Amino acid sequence: MIKLIGVALIAAGFALRVNTLLVVLAAGLATGFAAGFSLNDIMAMIGKYFSDNRAMTLPIVLMLPVVGLLERYGLKERAEVLIRRSKAATAGRVILLYTAVRQISISLGVSIGGHAGAVRPLVAPMAEAAARRRGGELSPASVVSIRAHAAAGENIGNFFGEDIFIAVGAILLMKGFFEAQGMNVSVWAMALWGIPTAFIAFAAMWWRCRLLDRRIDRAASIDQKAGGAQ
Amino acid sequence: MKIITVETCYALVGLYLFVLAGRIVAESEHPRRWGSSLFWALLGVTFIGAKVLPPTFVGYLVVGMVGLAATGQVTRGATNEASRDERLGHAERLENRIFWPALLIPATAVLGTMVLGQLHIGEVWLVETKQVTLIALSLGAMLALIVAMRTTGASVGAASREGSRLLQTLGWSLILPQMLAALGGIFAKAGVGEVVAGLVTQAVPTDVPWVAVLAYCGGMALFTMVMGNAFAAFAVITGGIGLPFIVILHGGNPAIMAAIGMLSGYCGTLLTPMAANFNLVPAMLLELDDKHAVIKAQAPLALVIFAANVILMMVLVYRF
Numbered sequence: 001m002i003k004l005i006g007v008a009l010i011a012a013g014f015a016l017r018v019n020t021l022l023v024v025l026a027a028g029l030a031t032g033f034a035a036g037f038s039l040n041d042i043m044a045m046i047g048k049y050f051s052d053n054r055a056m057t058l059p060i061v062l063m064l065p066v067v068g069l070l071e072r073y074g075l076k077e078r079a080e081v082l083i084r085r086s087k088a089a090t091a092g093r094v095i096l097l098y099t100a101v102r103q104i105s106i107s108l109g110v111s112i113g114g115h116a117g118a119v120r121p122l123v124a125p126m127a128e129a130a131a132r133r134r135g136g137e138l139s140p141a142s143v144v145s146i147r148a149h150a151a152a153g154e155n156i157g158n159f160f161g162e163d164i165f166i167a168v169g170a171i172l173l174m175k176g177f178f179e180a181q182g183m184n185v186s187v188w189a190m191a192l193w194g195i196p197t198a199f200i201a202f203a204a205m206w207w208r209c210r211l212l213d214r215r216i217d218r219a220a221s222i223d224q225k226a227g228g229a230q
Numbered sequence: 231m232k233i234i235t236v237e238t239c240y241a242l243v244g245l246y247l248f249v250l251a252g253r254i255v256a257e258s259e260h261p262r263r264w265g266s267s268l269f270w271a272l273l274g275v276t277f278i279g280a281k282v283l284p285p286t287f288v289g290y291l292v293v294g295m296v297g298l299a300a301t302g303q304v305t306r307g308a309t310n311e312a313s314r315d316e317r318l319g320h321a322e323r324l325e326n327r328i329f330w331p332a333l334l335i336p337a338t339a340v341l342g343t344m345v346l347g348q349l350h351i352g353e354v355w356l357v358e359t360k361q362v363t364l365i366a367l368s369l370g371a372m373l374a375l376i377v378a379m380r381t382t383g384a385s386v387g388a389a390s391r392e393g394s395r396l397l398q399t400l401g402w403s404l405i406l407p408q409m410l411a412a413l414g415g416i417f418a419k420a421g422v423g424e425v426v427a428g429l430v431t432q433a434v435p436t437d438v439p440w441v442a443v444l445a446y447c448g449g450m451a452l453f454t455m456v457m458g459n460a461f462a463a464f465a466v467i468t469g470g471i472g473l474p475f476i477v478i479l480h481g482g483n484p485a486i487m488a489a490i491g492m493l494s495g496y497c498g499t500l501l502t503p504m505a506a507n508f509n510l511v512p513a514m515l516l517e518l519d520d521k522h523a524v525i526k527a528q529a530p531l532a533l534v535i536f537a538a539n540v541i542l543m544m545v546l547v548y549r550f
Contacts, residue, residue, distance in 0.1 A: 001425065003421060003422050004426075006420075010504070020403070020510075021409055024412075028416045031417060035420030037419075044285040044286040045289070046288075046292050046293075047284075047286055047288030047291075048288075049412035049414075049415035053408045054240050054408065055236070055364055056408055058239060058364065059371075060400070060404065061404075062242070062367075062372070063371050065246075066331060066378050069375070069382065069393075070328060070382075072312045072317065073320040073381075074319070074320035077317050081321065115512040117332075117336070119516070120515045147516040149527050151509075154512070155499075155508050156528075160535070169461065173461055178484060185488065193546070194490075200542075201531075201535050204538075205531065
């Protein structure tokens with residue numbers, strides 16, 4: 001039980017809004033000490049895992065100079081011009097289309113997109129522009145909601161498309177786990193049984209995107225009424 | 231022998247972080263220029279030196295970075311963002327050419343992943359085949375940068391400045407995913423998973439088939455929320471709950487259990503700040519004041535998909 005102290009620290013730290021890095025470090029130290037490791041053992045673990053996971057940070061750092069440069073030269077503004085030409089475009093539909101592209105491509109083993117490479121420079125600005133074309137200026141709350149849903153679309157497409165492709169980490173990890181237990185489970189069967197959830201996840205995203213559009217429309221019509229009454 | 235390894239890419243990141251550290255020191259108006267600069271330089275050292283430095287030393291470097299972040303030393307400098315009119319002007323001039331570099335990144339990544347791993351002369355391979363995706367992505371980013379500079383007529387200095395502007399927007403939260411992964415590693419070594427699996431099996435009657443499914447899917451989602459990573463949860467929860475109860479005791483199908491179990495774990499990923507690279511870093515990248523806005527948008531999705539997973543597994547796992 002004492003080993004769960006790190007989990008408790010994380011929960012308390014997030015709730016009290018202490019600096020997140022500090023909370024994570026404290027949780028690591030507390031859990032390590034509770035399990036009987038020495039300070040240097042814990043430092044060695046932190047150093048090792050921090051280094052092993054550099055791949056998490058690499059795409060962001062290498063992507064930002066080009067994304068920043070393109071933004072300075074009007075990438076977002078151009079995306080907005082294009083989206084304004086499409087009458088059918090709404091924030092929800094833009095995000096849903098991206099989710100579909102992301103989910104289908106990764107289920108075929110092709111990893112494109114990402115939060116830094118696609119969502120910030122393209123998907124979020126296009127979704128915002130589509131919403132502005134329909135309802136005029138957006139409230140700050142609508143902007144936050146659109147951007148957050150764009151990020152959610154990236155995650156949903158990524159997570160629930162990935163497990164259909166047999167050569168990715170998740171399926172290989174499960175295969176490896178069963179082999180270590182002396183069981184032979186087919187990678188094809190595991191990929192196949194991921195498909196129903198993939199469809200459900202996309203349907204759920206479709207529902208959220210429709211809801212997002214309705215909320216934006218409603219906020220816009222309230223704004224117009226308020227504006228007309230003055 | 232491999233000519234380009236993933237370490238080459240990490241070294242490139244490290245070098246750019248040094249450039250960033252240098253830029254910040256040179257900014258006389260930066261509110262915390264020494265502390266901020268030191269933070270990025272330390273991160274650069276961990277990127278370049280991880281293979282040669284002892285892990286314990288890297289651990290203390292990480293503690294140094296956390297210290298700088300926690301004492302408010304890591305802040306952003308003056309942001310001289312281009313005005314909207316300026317950007318609109320460029321957009322009008324460049325039209326759709328501005329998209330080519332952005333599309334070149336995924337195109338290179340895909341082509342590179344398919345082709346680069348095959349190129350070799352005898353025993354000399356062009357790239358490290360195991361890491362070909364990451365190497366292709368890095369290559370794509372570099373190619374896109376060159377094409378972007380040619381298209382826009384911007385200099386290397388301008389690209390470096392824009393990159394440094396965005397990196398400083400992210401600030402210390404850039405290293406949060408790696409930090410949480412380290413915490414996940416410590417949790418795993420300390421045996422936190424076994425404790426969680428033990429608690430779940432004690433708390434619920436897993437000798438009832440559908441309860442075993444609920445406990446397994448719930449265990450996957452909950453433990454993924456704790457670890458921030460469904461992969462780490464899989465071995466622990468499947469070993470502790472799934473295999474002994476669903477497969478061995480009740481005769482369930484292991485492929486169905488594993489596939490849907492992992493996807494239940496992903497529902498946990500959607501809900502947890504521990505999965506910082508998916509949930510918190512995007513909120514920073516999109517400049518949202520509420521760090522948890524992405525999690526809030528995902529919560530209804532996660533709950534619906536989780537419920538569907540539990541029902542699917544209850545219906546399917548004992549039938550096939």
